[in-house]
Amino acid sequence: MTPDRHKGDNHMIVRAELFGAKPEQGFDNTLAVRSALESCEEIDGAKLVFPQGVYHFWPDRAIEKHLFISNHDQDGLRRIGFLLTGRNGFTIDGQGSEFIFHGPMIPFVMEDCSHTTIRNLVIDWEKPMFAQGTVCRIDAESFDIQLPEGAYYKVEGNAVWFEYGGKLEKVWGLNEFDKQTKAPAYQSGDRLSWGAYSKVRVEEAAAGVITYRGDNIKLPQAGNVIVMRFGRREDPAFFIDGGEQLSLESIYVHHAPGMGLIAQKCTHIHLREFNVMLRPGTDRLVTAAADATHFVNCRGQIVIDHCLFENQLDDPCNVHGIYARIAERLGDNRLLIELVHSMAKGILIAEPGDTIEFVRRDSLLTYAVSTIKDVKALNKDYLLLTFEQPLPSDANVDDMVGNATWNPDLTVVGCAVRSNRARGFLISTSGNVLLEGNRISAPGAGVKISGDANYWFESGAVKQVIIRHNEFLDCNYCCPDWGRAVIDIDPEIERPESFEACYHRNISIENNVFATFDVGIVYGRSIDGITFANNVITRSDSYPLHNVMQYPIQLYACKNVNIVSNQFADGTKIIALINDVEVDIT
Amino acid sequence: MTPDRHKGDNHMIVRAELFGAKPEQGFDNTLAVRSALESCEEIDGAKLVFPQGVYHFWPDRAIEKHLFISNHDQDGLRRIGFLLTGRNGFTIDGQGSEFIFHGPMIPFVMEDCSHTTIRNLVIDWEKPMFAQGTVCRIDAESFDIQLPEGAYYKVEGNAVWFEYGGKLEKVWGLNEFDKQTKAPAYQSGDRLSWGAYSKVRVEEAAAGVITYRGDNIKLPQAGNVIVMRFGRREDPAFFIDGGEQLSLESIYVHHAPGMGLIAQKCTHIHLREFNVMLRPGTDRLVTAAADATHFVNCRGQIVIDHCLFENQLDDPCNVHGIYARIAERLGDNRLLIELVHSMAKGILIAEPGDTIEFVRRDSLLTYAVSTIKDVKALNKDYLLLTFEQPLPSDANVDDMVGNATWNPDLTVVGCAVRSNRARGFLISTSGNVLLEGNRISAPGAGVKISGDANYWFESGAVKQVIIRHNEFLDCNYCCPDWGRAVIDIDPEIERPESFEACYHRNISIENNVFATFDVGIVYGRSIDGITFANNVITRSDSYPLHNVMQYPIQLYACKNVNIVSNQFADGTKIIALINDVEVDIT
Secondary structure: OOOOOEEEOOEEEEEHHHHOOOOOOOOEOHHHHHHHHHHHHOOOOEEEEOOOOEEEEOOOOOEEEEOOOOOOOOOOEEEEEEEEEOOEOOEEEEEEEEEEEOOOOEEEEEEOOEEEEEEEEEEEEOOOOEEEEEEEEEOOOEEEEEOOOOOOEEEOOOOEEEEEOOEEEEOOEEEEEOOOOOOEOOOOOOOEEHHHHHOOEEEEEEOOEEEEEOOOOOOOOOOOEEEEEOOOOOOOOEEEEOOEEEEEEEEEEOOEOOOOEEEEOOEEEEEEEEEEOOOOOOOOOOOEOOOOEEEEOOEEEEEEEOOEEEOOOOOOEEEEEEOEEEEEEOOOOEEEEEOOOHHHOOOOOOOOOOEEEEEOOOOOOEEEEEEEEEEEEOOOOEEEEEEOOOOOOOOOOOOEEEEOOOOOEEEEEOOEEEOOOOOOEEEOOOOEEEEEOOEEOOOOOOEEEOOOOOOOOEEOOOOEEEEEOOEEEOOOOOOOOOOOOOEEEOOOOOOHHHOOOOOEEEEEEEOOEEEEOOOOOEEEEOEEEEEEEOOEEEEOOOOOOOOOOOOOEEEEOOEEEEEEOOEEOOOOOOEEEEOOEEEEOO | OOOOOEEEOOEEEEEHHHHOOOOOOOOEOHHHHHHHHHHHHOOOOEEEEOOOOEEEEOOOOOEEEEOOOOOOOOOOEEEEEEEEEOOEOOEEEEEEEEEEEOOOOEEEEEEOOEEEEEEEEEEEEOOOOEEEEEEEEEOOOEEEEEOOOOOOEEEOOOOEEEEEOOEEEEOOEEEEEOOOOOOEOOOOOOOEEHHHHHOOEEEEEEOOEEEEEOOOOOOOOOOOEEEEEOOOOOOOOEEEEOOEEEEEEEEEEOOEOOOOEEEEOOEEEEEEEEEEOOOOOOOOOOOEOOOOEEEEOOEEEEEEEOOEEEOOOOOOEEEEEEOEEEEEEOOOOEEEEEOOOHHHOOOOOOOOOOEEEEEOOOOOOEEEEEEEEEEEEOOOOEEEEEEOOOOOOOOOOOOEEEEOOOOOEEEEEOOEEEOOOOOOEEEOOOOEEEEEOOEEEOOOOOEEEOOOOOOOOEEOOOOEEEEEOOEEEOOOOOOOOOOOOOEEEOOOOOOHHHOOOOOEEEEEEEOOEEEEOOOOOEEEEOEEEEEEEOOEEEEOOOOOOOOOOOOOEEEEOOEEEEEEOOEEOOOOOOEEEEOOEEEEOO
């Protein structure tokens, strides 16, 4: 078929309808999209355009690929709606169309694309990978959930099952949402998920009514909405693997059975009005089943501007690298390294020319660097690294290595974060980080700066973080579940005071407004250079105090601390705890 | 590293030891082999040679690939000892070495290789993917199995668990072996596996003694050996995918946690002294956990000569194609087809230029043929076929298609088959088939010629089969579990007599010796042209009669039947049943 080509915006326009794409209920567009994408491959600067409408996609006939997707449940074949591989100068414009997916598949995969843009479209699932009901009865050790009328479910073997993608999936966790705020309920956390969930007893009280029972069970509040989680975190809305200069603009992700976007090994990416948000008018309280956006081993500029991230079941944004374990020294300049975390398997975390940091597992401090000559993936667990230089003599098995080259700059401006599960912005990159003019309300920390080589293996140390002119609104209303303070800087170093050097550096928090119902504003450990200046702290009465922190600012093992010119709205004397010393910072 | 190259047999010899291969207990040779194979890639006509010794391989550092392996449990990454991709004129010579594998991995994968030979080596597993014990007590509804001293096992949740590859695997079936013959016990079959097994109750009677209990449980005989099956059929000893002119010579497979060899989409393959056999002196009673050899969608010549296939847990040899379901007509000349069987997923069953047969599901008869112009794999389930010609007007959804081009000739000479689970030679190819000078003793049919578009989807019809000068020795001692007669020709057509044409053609059974304790020699349906001539039938007293067949020869819906000059040793009048008519064939 010869595409209808129009010159416009320096693009050759390819019309999806000429390949059979139809905005019709019940019509599967996967084959039409595949044909259209194949045709675009032969056209320089192609722009695939969809007439505005609602397009449906099923996994049955979708293209399939084995993918290693970081921070998702790994290993397996994934069905894909739009697979873009090695595209250059390509654009997809949905012109405001809705793409509705049915069951387990990834809407967009971009592999090694450059100068490629996706814009103007809405992503949603007909049936999402969660269920919800309303708390309709409570007593001392049990509560009932009323499911919506007509909900298909099964209670069997002390478990509740829902259908997703043609299979019955077992519920493995509950999250309570406040019926008024449509956000996680005060102090709800994950206290009814995973291990805690596995201890509850489940019965069917009546048709459409499920009873949860248990000793010391965390009781929700009557009238609140319970989100019931099931399924595996397999299918993000967007998966970007490699490539450079990628843009996503004016995109609305109403649901994904994984993250909204996960990008790994990518250089320069721009999200503008990339919104993970509830569909207007919906009664669903969840958007993505995991993080809104997540960036692993990227470099260049990550720019996130004017995005709304709400009601997803994990953090709005996480930027980090991967620590890998030294498994064996092989000769003078070769190392066998292991990708330890199950969600980091198969990621090629280094390439020739990269600078590798050698890190001790207790201090997280870098004791040597070296340059990669060759990388060979043995399998999803092990990589063979050959270095230009001889290995440091004290590089020991079980030490960690991180990649010092792939650390992006991050700019987040004009974004709003609210009503999601867990934290706000998770920042673990040594690039220049700027958070400016955002409005952040998370049930955990609004900003979390960590680094850890023992549990999550997410690197690394920050070197330059500026947080300014943001509004932090009632963060940490599930505390200490997801952080201690509004800004929580807590690398996983057991005894940071026992090491001379600090892990993090140069964090500046200036000219922000913190509206908070509780005490904790900043918690920090192992920082060399932290400024907290010209901020305004106001008191809200949105929630009861939980008093997890004793002082608004608590810093440990920190150097070059600068706390000046902040306004505490209630005018009382403000005492911070700096390296175990009480300091009046009023 | 520069390989040590010697000219010999027109080969450049590459010595494995120069790449670090070491025949040492506890030393993992995977990385050394990988380096050696990489080095060989740059050498025309390379021959990789191992000094004779015992080499060990672990999966941890082995190369990994996502493979679709026909007739194995599908979908997933596989670890591989020797991965040969696109090699031409390459040889591996083990010089009699033993390669011992530890846990889940495939010793040899050959993808798209040509003129490549592997020879002179032994394959075994340190710990096999089965366990065995001895029946030490029986009563009316239970029996005990005594495990060998020191066996590691667990009885928990009404199940027995054994360790394999670092994981505990649940037993899902038992096979009884006769302590005298070391073959499946008379009439044992699979009567304690899968569904039947799931009904038994399991207890630990004492340390190392397991009790199985159940109503109407199939009881074994005291003193017999019980093979306990667990794990998935994932890792054959040899997996050949594509390529041509491949030879395997003087190879001894003592165990594989899958088939001995599975070849798919391969042209010309020669097995000479490729033996799937018990290690001399072992007390193990099982070799491969599945078929000894299996060929799917191959073409050219398959030659199997002077091979011994014994004690594997499925058939010694199966040659077939794959029937796929018409899922949708897409325009004039395009079909969407579905690979139906879970063990046939992901196999690209056609390529441009191939002739495709259109087959009705009830008759299995071909009603049209057409030529492939283009094949596109949408995913592991669906292929998009474009034809040179318009589709037959009566090609309907749910009809089947088979590939008429990829049908190999098969020559089996001088082979021995014995003591395995299930059948002997399974033949479903329209190529010329010759079985000559073999000694076949299987607990099911010695030769099975089927074809089926409803359960296993294994095509296709035979056109020329010669079975001559073979010795069939006490086949069918588990009957009717794995066949009715020594030669069982039974395409899965419910009412073959209702169709004018026959499915199979030209089967000649001449000059064979059938030594049998029972009645049935040949059972056949839907054959045009069957000759049974100059055979000698002798009576053995190895087992009691089971009388599953009433007549030594029973043929239904057959044409051109020719039964002449056979000798029945006991000299009595012999009546065959030919198309429901009793015929004296003495």
